[in-house]
Amino acid sequence: MMSRQPAQALREEQSYVSMLYDRLDTARERAEAALSTVFARGGGGTRQAAIEREVSADEHARRVAQLSGVERGLCFGRIDDTGGETYYIGRIGLRDDEHDSVLIDWRAPVARPFYVATPGDPASLVRRRHIHTRGRTVTGLDDEVFDLDRMDESDRRNLVGEAALMATLRRGRTGRMGDIVATIQTEQDRVIRSGLPGALVVQGGPGTGKTVAALHRAAYLLYAHRATLERRGVLVVGPNAMFSRYIGQVLPALGETEVVLSSVGELHAGVHATADDEPAVAVLKGDLRMADVIEAAVRDRQRVPDGDLEVLIDVRTSIRGGVEVVVERMALRLDHGACLRARDRARALGRPHNLARRVFVNKVLMGLAVDEARSLDRPYDEEDLRYAREALWQQASVRAALEELWPYLTPERLVGELLSDPARLRAATAGLLGDEERSLLLRRAGAPWTVGDVPLLDEAAELLGQDDAEARARERAAEEERQDEETYARGVLEIADLTGMMEATALAERHHDTGRAVTTAQRAAADRSWAYGHVIVDEAQELSAMAWRAIMRRIPARSLTVVGDIAQTGSAAGARSWGEMLDPYVKDRWREERLMVNYRTPVEIMDVAADVLKVVAPEQEPPESVRDGEARPRAVPYRGTDLSALVAEELEAIGEGTLAVLTPDARHAETAALFPQEADPLESAVAVLTVNQCKGLEFDAVVVVAPEEILAQSPMGGQDLYVAITRATRRLTVLHDGGLPTMLERLAHEG
């Protein structure tokens, strides 16, 4: 196809593209030189100067990273409009020395016709040209002409044509998601350029480009709303860390390095949960009643003694034989009523547990100090009591008593002790959960965290707070800055039309940041209470109601993109409808876009998947495939088949490309043992994954093992099978151990 390209057109485009790469090189050299100059200036000067240096180094480093990320496919399109103007479209915008634009950023309004023009509505284009490159060499051109009459004779001679999209889709997979900036389709463009405020739901079947469109949306929003989003950052939440690695290259290739990628299992700093609970446990942990359970668990750790509080303190010690020994002890007492009052006063402040603790501790110490003075018949004033309180705080017995009554708690300790101690669990769930539910939650102490635990930890973190005296001192010093934040926050509320729903001060609290030492993305990732400017949730159908609570906490302005497919819900705690999950937070303020074309799965494989869909979610329409398959999908009995040989055959058939073996959970280990696995399965020649792990991924060839066990292993087994089948871009083999499930009957007649 490429050999028939008119040589003249290729030559002309090559010379333009070479000029663009020269400009890119110059821009990169300038940014690197600027960065070296900042470093060369050294570390002296005032604190203000140091901060400015860091900010400027940060900006130059980001620019260098951005310019390096866009090397491949820098320029991929050109449009000629009816006004006689020609624009070249690329990953970033570039200007010449006269400051005239030589390359238009794909996100700029001028570039939009490149994505939306159709023969029916050419958006004032005469021609759209796709420019294919390898390295810095132009290898091919694709033209679509909307108005042949307006083209001059030489342009007409130079016309070339092959659907750019189909060429892209036919390429073998690399194990990492690529960008689609050169071939974004009109329905995807609508998703990508939808406005920033409010919640946008992108519902679409498998392979409709939801993930890839959402990532381009992140890049678009950062471009179009840079002022708002650069300070607050963008968070993309995916199903697991492997998925984050899978999509990790897309945004840098679009010139964006400032996005935080995470998963629900990683939302709580310091915890990397990957294990899932049993379905019934997952459903319970994802239930909103767990928010009340955590709240009750915190209150349960704010106790008073049954009667009066009594503590024995050391009054006199002496050194004997080099060892300090107690020679006199004394009993101090605080009556029950005073203990109750101390607890109620501390609670009444409405502050998080660890911060309210100071009040409780002070009140109890004061009561004990007064009792001590009285017992010793000493007169006392404010000053004496302050000293006495401090001395009491040094006493191990006093500390132990206070620790028992109102301990300092980390989220890990609170939730860990709650789930592993039957008495605590009973106390915190009384009136909220039944006996059976309680026993579902109970587990051994020190058990690894599950993904379902993370929203519980987040809930606990919110209620416990951190008593960080140092941080608070810093905060006092930054009071002035906070006032600026509040003014800013008021602006945000006005823009987002949220006034009345949230206090500007509360928003400013969340927005407040503590310094400029690192980039926005780094600061955001390290700060649990960070408020993001926009959050994108992928495979969003998997999130439980508790997980949504944790996510929404990070988006006070409620600007989010929710991407998923209700028909693919694999988690028993996941969504059955978008309204059910989103209404509590953005009722009547979410809009939905649907993607209906499947760019991944060939027609023949999608027909098999559609049969499964008819059984598991009959109300959902299967998306329409644009690709024809090269091989018919087939079913093979497991017994009597040598899996290694079958996989070798498939590898041979796909040539350069990726292959995955997808198994039920119970067969994962034995199957993985047959094929060498890298630490990151996506790096392995043969990726062996469970159906849960393969969410959002795709492979040239897919071998599904034991579909009947996949169906039986969870209440959402049908959905899991639907996901597994739709991972294939070219070839599908189903290895059934026993009879082929009825919903896959079509395969019996194939091949």
Ligand SMILES: Nc1ncnc2c1ncn2[C@@H]1O[C@H](COP(=O)(O)OP(=O)(O)OP(=O)(O)O)[C@@H](O)[C@H]1O
């Ligand atoms: N406009 C496009 N041009 C080229 N390739 C595209 C386009 N849209 C989607 N694709 C490709 O189709 C494949 C599927 O896209 P993606 O993974 O985003 O789909 P999805 O809707 O998230 O799928 P799933 O729900 O099954 O995970 C990817 O390889 C993607 O690059």
